Amino acid sequence: MRATESNQDYPFAVTNTAAALLDGTGTVVAWTVAAESLLQRRSADVCGRPARDLLADAGDWDAVLAQGGGPGNPEGQAGWEGRATLRHGSGGELEIGFRVIPLDDGARGGTARFLVLGAALDLVARWRQDHAFTYELFLQGRVGLAVFDRELRLLRTNSHLLPYTGVPVDLRGRRLADFLWPEDARTIEDRLWDVVRSGTPLVGFNTTVRTLDDPRGGRIVTVQAFRLQEPDGHPMGVAAVFTDVTDHERARGRLDLLYRATGALGGSLSVLRTVEDLVKVLAPGLGDCAAVDLAETVLTGGEPPADGQLTLPLVRVAVAGAESEALRGGTAPFAAPLAAPGARECRGELVTGLGDPPAGSAHGAPPPDWATTVPGAHSALTAPLCARGIRFGRLTLWRTGDAAPPEADDLALLEEIAARAAVAVDNARRYTKERRTAVGLQRSLLPPATSEKPALEAAGLYLPADADSGVGGDWFDVIPLSSARVALVVGDVAGHGLHATAMMGRLRSAVRAMADLELEPEELLAHVDDMVLQFASEAENGDPDDGDAGMPLPSGPAGATCLYAVYDPVTRTCVMASAGHPPPAVVGPDGTVEYVELSPGPPLGVGGWPFEPVERELPPGSVLALYTDGLIERGEGDIDHGMQDLADRLLRSDVLGRPLREARHDIVEGLPPGRLRDDVTLLLARTRVVEPGSITTWTLDPDPAVVADARHLVLAQLTAWDLDELSFSTELIVSELVTNAIRHAGGPVRLRLIRADTLTCEVSDSSNTQPRMRRARSSEEGGRGLYIVAQLSHRWGSRYTMGGKTVWSEQSLPLA
Secondary structure, eight states, X not given: OOHHHHGGGOTTSTTTOEEEEEETTSBEEEEOHXXXXXHTOOHHHHTTSBGGGGBSSGGGHXXXXXXXXXXXXXXHHHOEEEEEEEEOTTSSXXXXXXXXEEEOOSSTTOOOEEEEEEEEHHHHHHHXXXXXXXXXXXXXXXXXXXXXXXXSOEEEEOTTSSOSTTOOXXXXXXXXXXXXXXXXXXXHHHHHHHHHHHOOOEEEEEEEEOBSSOOXXXXXXEEEEEEEEOTTSOEXXXXXXXXXXXXXXXXXXXXXXXXXXXXXXXXXXXXHHHHHHHHHXXXXXXXXXXXXXXXXXXXXXXXXXXXXXXXXXXXXXXXXXXXXXXXXXXXXXXXEESSOTTOOSOOOEEEEOTTSXXXXXXXXXXXXXXXXXXXXXXXXXXXXXXXXXXXXXXXXXXXXTTOOOOOHHHHHHXXXXXXXXXXXXXXXXXXXXXXXXXXXXXXXXXXXXXXXXXXXXXXXXXXXXOXXXXXXXXXXXXXXXXXXXXXXXXXEEEEEHHHHHHHHHHHHHHHHHHHHTTOOHHHHHHHHHHHHHHHHHHHHTOOTTSTTTTOOOOOSTTTEEEEEEEEETTTTEEEEEEESOOOOEEEOTTSOEXXXXXXXXXXXXXXXXXXXXXXXXXXXXXXEEEEOGGGTOSSSSOHHHHHHHHHHHHHHTTTTTSOHHHHHHHHTTTOOTTSOSSOEEEEEEEEOOOXXXXXXXXXXXXXXXXXXXXXXXXXXXXXXXXXXGGHHHHHHHHHHHHHHHHHHTOSOEEEEEEESSEEEEEEEESOOOOOOOOOOOTTOSSOOHHHHHHHHOSEEEEEEEXXXXXXXXXXXXXXX
């Protein structure tokens, strides 16, 4: 800014102020150039004339003089101010403000003379407004105002610049570092230097201010600053406004902390994870260190005791902050009161002055034990964790070092956080309880992960999509059947959690029951399909007063899928059928991988559609891989891509050359629980065969006389197999089964012995009549054959075949 421009704002600057010298009679003696410019009247035209001639109305002269108070007024003797309307040289009028200053001519009794200074009235009014604004601004008590010189020394402040302990009364000539912490002073001065150099105002800069005498806590101020300039445009200094926003910032900080604490409480359904996330937010958000103590029963999902006792054994489960190691105190539990005896409300407690002698409350009592856990803490606050009126824990914070002591608002905030934390922890506890129930239920329903059978070696694996719950609706099963055969099952119930697990248990029980009836795969799936329809019907027609009503069992196309396969190690064939389930993969001994071409029926629960069986011969050592769709549908592409990826995984894991219990983990490597779209279940089975030398078959004529021949044949074979210990029992079993077949069925009879992990005796005939064991009366000569078979067998039963039925009996082999 040029000098001529800046001077326009100064009413009595030399270039702006008109001046005239008047003698005692009011005659103009002298006239300045500025006066000529102001009124457009030359000095020669004005000097020597009465000043009243300059008025727009000469009759106003007495009124103008009256503004000075009249003769004898002391104020008038010292000078006075007024306003007048003058006649402008252009013919118009100009209203001015003026100041009359009596002059001392230095001679006693001399003629009085007066110096009159004048300026346009609007300029005078603006100057007076600026002066009043500055004067009143320095009197304000809500903000601190400071004027710094070019070296950032204080020139002028109001009494509320920094109304904190340790600020001197007279700050003129001081630097901020003379009474503020060096780092705090340096932070502010760096910003003020930027204002001085650049001229860019500083707006809304928040910083902490701590004095040298009282460094604890400090205050938060907002600094606004702008540069002051000389009339020639050079920097004169800087003016700054300091506004104390401590209460506002702390309130906003508390709201932000409450928001972050609430977010931390919603991040997990694990009790431990919930409180660990919480203390990480509270320390250092609300204190230097924080701890959570819980009743032991809460950690295991148990219900806290609600017997009215306020003392519970607590375990410190989460700590955070500078003194976290001291807070841990090992792993041993400790007992501590949750609240003072007789307290009925979940209110917190605040203790300050822990390091001051005497320590404790206002009554001089020693501080409570919970408050003295952290060395060097000067204050502590705690709030109980209460849910449904039951206390089960405590949330505690400590402040150390230079941290400000907590206030009542801090305790109120902690109580609010503790109330929300109690609800979150209680929900996590309930979830833990439900999860334990669900996991226990699912584990009781699933078979062992690995199994060894004469027919095959099997290894299963299950990965839940919900890693927190750990349960879902997928299942697998390995079911031993008669004649060394094995059934392999993989199923998938839609949904997750306890409900899906319960539905899975019902389906698995149904499949096992049907498998015990020795049904063909397609027939078994048809019966299970009918059961699912019945389950859905029962759910829809449930008791409306039942709390579980309105929770239908999974049904329909997306309800449940299942693959059922039966492998026979004697014939080396596998018969399978699918209810909406993806086809199994077969890894041949030559290292090729192919998927069985199935004609999958609809998912279980649709009804009205048949299931088609597929028979596949499997060479010895083949690996059959059954799985659920979560393994091939992972959002990484179409299902064909997923099936090709599974085939590659099967080969990379070397399922042909390694134990399946090891290879199964490599197949699902890279599929961590918690990021799966659906549960993943995998069942691997390496096929084995019963060698021809362990199988003997005879075809017998339907003549009772051949029964004796059958006994001789069996005894000879047992001797060849070195199983003479089973000769007596086997002879009786064969005699009874062959006799029944000849007597009740007719036609040719087939007798077969199979030596595997058990000795199986089979008698097949053309009859479809199911044999049943009955209780014979003492007077009857017959009717005890099947009873004898049952007593001598490890287990026995019958199954239908394409040409009739087969009755079988199994006996445990003698120990080697």
